[in-house]
Amino acid sequence: MRLHTLIASMLVVASASADPLPSWNEGPAKQAITAFVSDVTDASGPEFVPPARRIAVFDNDGTLWVEQPMYTQFAFVLDRLRTLAPAHPEWKTEQPFKAALEGDMKTLGEAGMDGLMQLLMATHAGMTTDEFEMIAADWIGAARHPRFDRPYTELVYEPMLELLTYLRASGFKTFIVSGGGADFMRPWAEGVYGIPPEQVIGSEIARRFELREGVPVIVREPEVAFVDDKAGKPVGIQRHIGRRPILAFGNSDGDIQMLQWTTGAPGPRLGLILHHTDAEREYAYDRDSHVGKLDTALELAPGNGWVLVSMKDAWSKVFAPAHESSLPEK
Amino acid sequence: MRLHTLIASMLVVASASADPLPSWNEGPAKQAITAFVSDVTDASGPEFVPPARRIAVFDNDGTLWVEQPMYTQFAFVLDRLRTLAPAHPEWKTEQPFKAALEGDMKTLGEAGMDGLMQLLMATHAGMTTDEFEMIAADWIGAARHPRFDRPYTELVYEPMLELLTYLRASGFKTFIVSGGGADFMRPWAEGVYGIPPEQVIGSEIARRFELREGVPVIVREPEVAFVDDKAGKPVGIQRHIGRRPILAFGNSDGDIQMLQWTTGAPGPRLGLILHHTDAEREYAYDRDSHVGKLDTALELAPGNGWVLVSMKDAWSKVFAPAHESSLPEK
Ligand SMILES: [Ca+2]
Numbered sequence: 009m010r011l012h013t014l015i016a017s018m019l020v021v022a023s024a025s026a027d028p029l030p031s032w033n034e035g036p037a038k039q040a041i042t043a044f045v046s047d048v049t050d051a052s053g054p055e056f057v058p059p060a061r062r063i064a065v066f067d068n069d070g071t072l073w074v075e076q077p078m079y080t081q082f083a084f085v086l087d088r089l090r091t092l093a094p095a096h097p098e099w100k101t102e103q104p105f106k107a108a109l110e111g112d113m114k115t116l117g118e119a120g121m122d123g124l125m126q127l128l129m130a131t132h133a134g135m136t137t138d139e140f141e142m143i144a145a146d147w148i149g150a151a152r153h154p155r156f157d158r159p160y161t162e163l164v165y166e167p168m169l170e171l172l173t174y175l176r177a178s179g180f181k182t183f184i185v186s187g188g189g190a191d192f193m194r195p196w197a198e199g200v201y202g203i204p205p206e207q208v209i210g211s212e213i214a215r216r217f218e219l220r221e222g223v224p225v226i227v228r229e230p231e232v233a234f235v236d237d238k239a240g241k242p243v244g245i246q247r248h249i250g251r252r253p254i255l256a257f258g259n260s261d262g263d264i265q266m267l268q269w270t271t272g273a274p275g276p277r278l279g280l281i282l283h284h285t286d287a288e289r290e291y292a293y294d295r296d297s298h299v300g301k302l303d304t305a306l307e308l309a310p311g312n313g314w315v316l317v318s319m320k321d322a323w324s325k326v327f328a329p330a331h332e333s334s335l336p337e338k
Numbered sequence: 339m340r341l342h343t344l345i346a347s348m349l350v351v352a353s354a355s356a357d358p359l360p361s362w363n364e365g366p367a368k369q370a371i372t373a374f375v376s377d378v379t380d381a382s383g384p385e386f387v388p389p390a391r392r393i394a395v396f397d398n399d400g401t402l403w404v405e406q407p408m409y410t411q412f413a414f415v416l417d418r419l420r421t422l423a424p425a426h427p428e429w430k431t432e433q434p435f436k437a438a439l440e441g442d443m444k445t446l447g448e449a450g451m452d453g454l455m456q457l458l459m460a461t462h463a464g465m466t467t468d469e470f471e472m473i474a475a476d477w478i479g480a481a482r483h484p485r486f487d488r489p490y491t492e493l494v495y496e497p498m499l500e501l502l503t504y505l506r507a508s509g510f511k512t513f514i515v516s517g518g519g520a521d522f523m524r525p526w527a528e529g530v531y532g533i534p535p536e537q538v539i540g541s542e543i544a545r546r547f548e549l550r551e552g553v554p555v556i557v558r559e560p561e562v563a564f565v566d567d568k569a570g571k572p573v574g575i576q577r578h579i580g581r582r583p584i585l586a587f588g589n590s591d592g593d594i595q596m597l598q599w600t601t602g603a604p605g606p607r608l609g610l611i612l613h614h615t616d617a618e619r620e621y622a623y624d625r626d627s628h629v630g631k632l633d634t635a636l637e638l639a640p641g642n643g644w645v646l647v648s649m650k651d652a653w654s655k656v657f658a659p660a661h662e663s664s665l666p667e668k
């Protein structure tokens with residue numbers, strides 16, 4: 009028996025002894041996941057998938073962590089504007105900055121996508137990538153969620169952490185495919201999810217390399233380079249991964265195309281949608297929500313075989329307990 | 339001792355017993371590489387780098403495989419035009435197609451970048467990503483190099499394959515960062531280099547997701563989306579990897595910025611440049627070459643501590659022997 013075969017056997021024996029998804033209640037969602045993993049890892053079965061092709065993609069906001077009452081990255085934008093405001097006295101009168109600083113969500117909403125872009129560029133561009141990494145890491149280490157009064161990195165879903173770990177132990181490579189900014193997620197995704205920066209796919213700002221007095225830097229420019237949402241998600245997957253995933257997990261209409269691309273081909277494939285049905289432990293929302301709207305995907309799910317995961321029914325626990333690794337590593 | 343520590347120790351013992359770089363002659367290049375790897379993997383030493391940060395980036399053309407007498411991807415373009423010509427009678431008279439089909443390199447050269455773009459778009463756009471993957475895989479499996487009369491996938495450098503293997507065995511993650519097309523390299527890079535598609539960074543064409551009669555496809559559009567060369571290389575690294583490499587290996591002026599970005603920061607860092615000095619076994623070229631021009635980088639190397647690897651002196655062997663894995667896997 010060769011060394012790596014021996015090691016693989018030891019690990020399989022070690023992992024088979026315990027339930028890999030203890031926070032998942034017995035039921036159709038857990039059953040679909042464990043049956044799929046069992047099928048694609050059974051080397052003697054008809055559905056076997058070689059490890060190199062075991063690619064799993066996960067939406068982030070509302071799939072791996074909380075997205076209510078507002079996307080966490082938008083909370084970052086608002087905090088960052090307040091931090092920068094003393095150097096920008098003009099924001100006291102200029103929209104949409106005035107509304108953002110005053111928390112006037114009605115005016116902000118009326119400013120629409122153009123207004124949002126102005127806020128994004130004021131907070132996400134103009135610095136180097138190294139500087140932005142520190143800004144994002146510092147913020148995520150200090151900010152707290154308004155309802156749960158815990159760091160956002162503790163408001164990741166324990167059942168999803170178990171699923172990520174289970175998939176990786178089963179030879180999968182796990183990726184984030186999010187509409188959020190790649191460089192906003194990367195400073196903490198490895199510590200929190202075990203997903204390294206190179207497996208974080210997200211929206212992107214333009215970047216430019218330059219030498220500043222002999223020191224190489226990459227500068228973040230005020231221009232959107234890529235939107236990793238809706239039809240952008242399969243494109244981001246192709247750009248970044250270059251092969252089609254066999255498992256996709258999302259929670260909103262923004263994930264429809266990622267689910268179609270993942271499941272719309274021959275061979276074993278699994279599409280999953282987290283349905284937020286638990287107002288008590290987290291939130292309950294779908295068709296009418298501004299954040300994480302889940303409407304068309306609910307219609308499409310049955311015909312496509314996508315598995316709906318009702319938070320209230322499927323999960324015995326929602327949030328991960330506080331633990332050291334929830335803080336970004338420096 | 340925990341299981342993974344035990345396994346790591348066993349692997350270190352197993353690998354320490356043999357020279358990991360048998361095709362490298364003893365000398366300054368080999369010495370620089372082995373000393374660097376030894377330093378960054380010594381957990382008790384001052385230069386230790388955690389495995390997650392052991393990112394190594396490699397240019398492809400002229401660094402991992404032959405690029406003379408023309409870039410392999412350009413040989414693909416010319417062959418592909420001949421394949422498509424029967425359906426395009428207008429190419430018999432229309433430039434730059436006429437020149438390309440006739441092998442009239444002088445006229446092609448005069449057509450410049452605009453002409454090259456026309457040829458690229460005629461051969462690389464208009465099909466789905468799945469179709470292009472098959473086209474590229476079929477071509478690379480059949481094409482042969484004009485001088486060596488061997489498949490291009492056998493004209494990869496054996497010493498570089500050893501280096502890739504050595505780095506991966508030492509906990510590095512290896513990436514390609516090439517000016518060539520990402521989707522041109524991905525169908526065979528895993529079989530030939532052991533580098534999976536998600537670790538292949540290259541130039542990119544625009545892509546668009548759509549449903550064709552209910553079937554999800556990604557279509558390649560006739561528009562350049564990203565040029566992964568020169569100042570584009572650090573940007574491609576940031577886009578794709580999201581952290582700075584600690585080792586970079588290139589062979590031309592197109593790699594200067596990648597080398598600057600990799601080595602221009604504190605901590606242990608290694609920049610390497612392959613110098614083609616071996617007309618007998620491969621080719622000898624640098625400052626005056628149209629393909630793989632190496633001029634400014636030669637000037638910059640000493641001041642930046644970049645190690646010049648002279649093919650003639652540093653390598654006891656150039657090409658890998660023919661082996662099964664040199665053909666792309668389906
Ligand atoms: Ca979401």
Ligand SMILES: [Ca+2]
Binds near residue numbers: 397401589630
């Ligand atoms: Ca090159």
